[in-house]
Amino acid sequence: MTQLQQLELLDTHPMFTGKCPQCGYEFDRYWTARVHWDCQNSECGWMDDTV
Numbered sequence: 445m446t447q448l449q450q451l452e453l454l455d456t457h458p459m460f461t462g463k464c465p466q467c468g469y470e471f472d473r474y475w476t477a478r479v480h481w482d483c484q485n486s487e488c489g490w491m492d493d494t495v
């Protein structure tokens with residue numbers, strides 16, 4: 445993965461947007477302390493692969 449792709453990924457990362465980049469699920473504020481940002485929408489299945 446190129447550096448640009450990583451930057452684009454971070455730009456849509458729920459850590460910054462507060463939402464799942466795939467389904468738009470809104471993460472709870474409590475999650476800001478988390479390391480992993482796997483989507484909590486069981487029908488989505490998006491998983492954080494940046495860490």
Ligand SMILES: [Zn+2]
Nearest residue numbers: 464467483488
């Ligand atoms: Zn999702």
